[in-house]
Amino acid sequence: MNNQSTSSYIADILTPVALDTAYSYAVPEGMALAVGDVVHVPFGPRETTGVVWDIREATSGGPSNLKSIKAKADAPPVPEPLRHFIDWVARYTLAPRGSVVRMALRGPEIDRPERVQIGVRLLGPPPKRLTPGRARVMAAAEGGLLYSKRALSDLAGVGVSVIDSLIDEGTLVPEAMLPGSITEAPDPNFAANRFSPGQQTAVDALIETVKQRAFSVTLLEGVTGSGKTEVYFEAVGEALRQGKQALILMPEIALTGQFLDRFEKRFGTRPAEWHSGVTGRKRERTFTALASGEAKVIAGARSALFLPYADLGLIIVDEEHETAYKQEDGVHYHARDMAVVRGRMEAAPVVLASATPSIESRVNAAKGRYRHLRLPERHGGRPMPEIATIDMKADAPARGKFLAPRLLREMADTIERGEQVLLYLNRRGYAPLTLCRTCGHRFQCPNCTSWLVEHRFRRALMCHHCGHVERRPDSCPACEAVDSLTACGPGVERLNEEVAEAFPDARILVLSSDMPGGTERLRREIEAVASGEFQIIIGTQLVAKGHHFPYLSLVGVVDADLGLTSGDPRAAERTFQMLQQVTGRAGRGETKGRALLQTYDPTHPVIRALVSGDSERFYTEETTQREMAVLPPFGRLAALIVSADDRNPAENHARMLARMAEPPLGVHVLGPAEAPLAVIRGRHRFRLLVKTPRDFDMQTYIRHWMARAPKITGNIKVSIDIDPQSFF
Ligand code: ADP
Ligand code: ZN
Numbered sequence: 001m002n003n004q005s006t007s008s009y010i011a012d013i014l015t016p017v018a019l020d021t022a023y024s025y026a027v028p029e030g031m032a033l034a035v036g037d038v039v040h041v042p043f044g045p046r047e048t049t050g051v052v053w054d055i056r057e058a059t060s061g062g063p064s065n066l067k068s069i070k071a072k073a074d075a076p077p078v079p080e081p082l083r084h085f086i087d088w089v090a091r092y093t094l095a096p097r098g099s100v101v102r103m104a105l106r107g108p109e110i111d112r113p114e115r116v117q118i119g120v121r122l123l124g125p126p127p128k129r130l131t132p133g134r135a136r137v138m139a140a141a142e143g144g145l146l147y148s149k150r151a152l153s154d155l156a157g158v159g160v161s162v163i164d165s166l167i168d169e170g171t172l173v174p175e176a177m178l179p180g181s182i183t184e185a186p187d188p189n190f191a192a193n194r195f196s197p198g199q200q201t202a203v204d205a206l207i208e209t210v211k212q213r214a215f216s217v218t219l220l221e222g223v224t225g226s227g228k229t230e231v232y233f234e235a236v237g238e239a240l241r242q243g244k245q246a247l248i249l250m251p252e253i254a255l256t257g258q259f260l261d262r263f264e265k266r267f268g269t270r271p272a273e274w275h276s277g278v279t280g281r282k283r284e285r286t287f288t289a290l291a292s293g294e295a296k297v298i299a300g301a302r303s304a305l306f307l308p309y310a311d312l313g314l315i316i317v318d319e320e321h322e323t324a325y326k327q328e329d330g331v332h333y334h335a336r337d338m339a340v341v342r343g344r345m346e347a348a349p350v351v352l353a354s355a356t357p358s359i360e361s362r363v364n365a366a367k368g369r370y371r372h373l374r375l376p377e378r379h380g381g382r383p384m385p386e387i388a389t390i391d392m393k394a395d396a397p398a399r400g401k402f403l404a405p406r407l408l409r410e411m412a413d414t415i416e417r418g419e420q421v422l423l424y425l426n427r428r429g430y431a432p433l434t435l436c437r438t439c440g441h442r443f444q445c446p447n448c449t450s451w452l453v454e455h456r457f458r459r460a461l462m463c464h465h466c467g468h469v470e471r472r473p474d475s476c477p478a479c480e481a482v483d484s485l486t487a488c489g490p491g492v493e494r495l496n497e498e499v500a501e502a503f504p505d506a507r508i509l510v511l512s513s514d515m516p517g518g519t520e521r522l523r524r525e526i527e528a529v530a531s532g533e534f535q536i537i538i539g540t541q542l543v544a545k546g547h548h549f550p551y552l553s554l555v556g557v558v559d560a561d562l563g564l565t566s567g568d569p570r571a572a573e574r575t576f577q578m579l580q581q582v583t584g585r586a587g588r589g590e591t592k593g594r595a596l597l598q599t600y601d602p603t604h605p606v607i608r609a610l611v612s613g614d615s616e617r618f619y620t621e622e623t624t625q626r627e628m629a630v631l632p633p634f635g636r637l638a639a640l641i642v643s644a645d646d647r648n649p650a651e652n653h654a655r656m657l658a659r660m661a662e663p664p665l666g667v668h669v670l671g672p673a674e675a676p677l678a679v680i681r682g683r684h685r686f687r688l689l690v691k692t693p694r695d696f697d698m699q700t701y702i703r704h705w706m707a708r709a710p711k712i713t714g715n716i717k718v719s720i721d722i723d724p725q726s727f728f
Helices: 080-093 097-104 132-141 149-156 160-168 197-211 228-241 257-267 280-292 302-306 335-345 359-366 405-416 492-502 518-530 571-583 605-612 615-628 647-659 698-708
Strands: 009-014 023-027 038-043 046-057 117-122 172-177 216-222 245-249 272-274 297-300 312-318 349-354 371-375 386-391 420-424 433-436 453-455 460-462 469-471 485-488 508-511 536-539 552-557 594-599 635-644 668-680 683-693 717-722
Touching: 009 038, 009 097, 046 097, 080 097, 080 302, 080 335, 080 717, 097 302, 117 132, 117 149, 117 160, 132 149, 132 160, 149 160, 160 172, 197 216, 197 228, 197 349, 197 371, 216 228, 216 359, 228 245, 228 257, 228 312, 228 349, 245 302, 245 335, 257 297, 257 518, 272 280, 297 302, 302 335, 312 335, 335 349, 359 371, 359 615, 386 605, 405 420, 405 552, 405 594, 492 508, 492 536, 508 518, 552 571, 571 594, 571 605, 571 615, 594 605, 605 615, 635 647, 635 668, 635 698, 647 668, 647 683, 683 698, 698 717
Parallel strands: 216 349, 216 371, 245 297, 245 312, 272 297, 312 349, 386 594, 420 536, 420 552, 508 536, 552 594
Antiparallel strands: 009 023, 009 046, 038 046, 117 172, 433 485, 453 460, 460 469, 635 683, 635 717, 668 683
């Protein structure tokens, strides 16, 4: 806009704090400002960055006491579709708009001057002395492209000092690297795949969808190993051909080394990445390159939904059923659902991929709201794993042990054949409970309603909810009995002990997110497993997520019943999905896969569905039950969690809210009930559940209800979770 000297302007600025209002500021004379610009404004005693949400002309005699915008920030503006998206997410989740805009500003540390990076190019004469290392550098730099020193040293497998010495010799010539060039552009024609007829049908449909450059949602459902990734890569390729950007959302992005390699094989280079592990300058450059449109494909965690894409042409949500897509603190949003919203705002197609789709997406497909593409067979004619149960009542493990004799025998046979075994147990640590044999004392977290989990590896008792750690004492703190503490139940560390005893010569690996070494180590370990190292892998849920382990032929589920007994309305669905995924790791290579489920309840519908392989029937039954109970997606849920430092104020406030609810016909406000996890981090918690028909405007109802309620006092907090996924 043009600022004429005769009129003055007012801008409404949304600041990244937990407030819903955009505050008005005066636009200084001569400042050219547009909606979406990022600016510095005074905010209380401090200064903050904010986004221009609106600009209007000041009426004459209007308020002159407005503070002025300080300056424009050196950051890419927030484009219009992203502004609409932010408004939409805030309205839907009932989060203050400021909290949502904050997620969109979490890119670079704004206004930190960009350091210029120096790159090198092969331009000068060869060096006088040609060592093997130097020769590799020259081979790698051939073609005269500009490389960062680090990239070139990685490529050639030499230290940076070799690069430096070649600069000294004049062989490599230093040059400033333009900021923003984070990767080479992926090439849609770099490699071609040969598809089976079934895959080809899905590929053609996806390419056609991307060509339409319009919003649509496709559910790509294919059994584990059917080639979903290869198929949706073709959609990415088409977006690239159209000159558009593509976003691939992944639930566990930090662990997807294999995925990045496959992407590189198909497109000649890796995609840009966006997750909490991308920091500093890399984060900054990725952010700007996306805003300028230079970066074309990004593989990201749910936070990548809030980036300022220049021209988004495709969103893929991989493993769309994953619970990791739901953010449970701050703004409670479900990234799969919000991806669909963002796609609509960008007029871009959305593809949801999974072997075990959520009931929600299946119903949307059945009702024709989503298009449904299926890959019913594994690639290359590989059979699906054969799944059987071990009835733990009939085939009980030895005393104090957790593996049934039959599972141990099958493990021995598998290793004998040179194949790998995966034991799945979703319990970190050594034992979920420690108690005193003399007096019965149980170790509980001082801050939470939960038992402390023994981590023998770290020599500590830990709370998995608040992180509380204490040393495991030698005597009981209650009765002082010595050597009387005993571990109850298995965790992966304890299973490791049992397996090592049974298979003393086997190479065993525990894969769990809390082992030391962090993400880097996990990435390496996953690669090692994929290349056939280790004979027995013991893992928590992260082993189930999309990995391709070609030597793995037997999966043993140590406790298939775990998770079926929780009060979560999605318990059956979740367990089915998780076990289907984990058993789906077996037999992806040359040998046929088998899975054994240890259970005390072999006739449970979830277990029966897994064994029969009849997932259609499971989906049908589960969907019918949801429909009858008017649960999502046939009805809607919202949870209100009232918490306080003391129990009474939390309970009283929750009761008062329930009394004021005034639910209209068909709407139910259930509770308050003490939360299953009654205390977390010292906060006492009560839950209310709002249940409504599907077409009910839940947000408006809750907003009015909260407006009627008296102001919250003291340390009481009410947090609202629309479409809750967790019921603790
Ligand atoms: P999903 O994601 O459905 O579990 P993937 O895409 O991981 O399946 O495919 C499983 C394996 O089969 C991978 O190693 C993949 O490279 C391979 N694959 C799938 N389709 C093809 C194809 N058309 N050509 C070659 N390899 C394929
Ligand atoms: Zn705790």
